[in-house]
Amino acid sequence: MSLPTDVRTGDPTGLHRVLDDRLVLPQAAQRLDARADLWPDEVRVRVERLNLDAASFRQLERKHTKYGETSGDGVRAEVLDIVASRGKMQNPETGSGGMLVGTVEEVGPESPLGLAVGDRVATLISLTLTPLVIEDGLSGWDGRSEQVPCDGYAILFGRSIAAVIPDDLDPALSLSVMDVCGAPALTARVVGEYAARGQDPTVVVIGGAGKSGSLSLAAARRSGAGRTIGLVPHDAERDLLDEAGLADVVAVADARDPIALRDAVTAAGGPADITVVCVDVPGCEGGAILSTDEGGTVIFFSMATSFSAAALGAEGLAADVRMLVGNGYVPGHAAYAMELLRADAGVRSLFERRL
Structure with missing residues (x-):
């Protein structure tokens, strides 16, 4: 042509x-x-x-x-x-x-x-x-x-x-x-930073039974997380995530309700050192910030995130947290995600259920 x-x-x-x-x-x-x-x-x-x-x-x-x-x-x-x-x-x-x-x-x-x-x-x-x-x-x-x-x-x-x-x-x-391979790669990088400092961070993944969430849980565990908490919106997703075995604890809460989310994470062993937001609904910024310990990190991987709400919310809560925007690209991200899929039967089962 x-x-x-x-x-x-x-x-x-x-x-x-x-x-x-x-x-x-x-x-x-x-x-x-x-x-x-x-x-x-x-x-x-x-x-x-x-x-x-x-x-x-x-x-x-x-x-x-x-x-x-x-x-x-x-x-x-x-x-x-x-x-x-x-x-x-x-x-x-x-x-x-x-x-x-x-x-x-x-x-x-x-x-x-x-x-x-x-x-x-x-x-x-x-x-x-x-x-x-x-x-x-x-x-x-x-x-x-x-x-x-x-x-x-x-x-x-x-x-x-x-x-x-x-x-x-x-x-x-x-x-x-x-479609979601940037999420586990960046999660692995951030968890690895904590592990390199001799820490075994508690990682909370909001939307843990979804595509990016399940991969992020697997990446966090592989990269040195001391405790993984998967947050899901209802009992059916809790059962799926429990069956997949990707999280040490599975908690149920509406991620749009900041107090319910904070309390669910606390009851599951939080607050989090690292919170990964993988849900596709707006209004989850405040709960993610409240669920994260002082000096911790929040990674936003949802296109429904309002970054002004996140920034102003953290300021209004006097929350000393680092907030990262997952841009979907990390070198080697596709190969890493495929490796997780092949190596972790729980991840693969959740993906195949959604096809």
């Missing part, structure tokens, strides 16, 4: 694909140029499946639910409209997107990604900055799950990240793991 003749100069961050009047990075852009022609360092992927991030899908699901019944047609139509109008999948309410699985169909001559035509890959960057075109109207998706069968194409930039999917795993399972 011929290279674009556009006067814009290609940039490894994808600036040349931004169609806004002002210069912004692709993630912040309102519209991206999703033409199929490649700039020299780009890669085009034939898309097989999208994985909408949890916060985005839950918002769409709530918006299109009436009298307790979700309209899958409504969810599907809105996703199609977002992609068609923006040239990418970025929920305007949550600002988040997800990731995708597909097969490389063309590689620009200057691409640094090391991919070859025919490679089956999962993108490790957000759909919020990935030019995307859907060509099948999402006819194979009922609008009722985060994983979206899809035919179309996407464009990767010179600074994009993608991982070749392992041959021994179901692609849907690989996609689920890679």
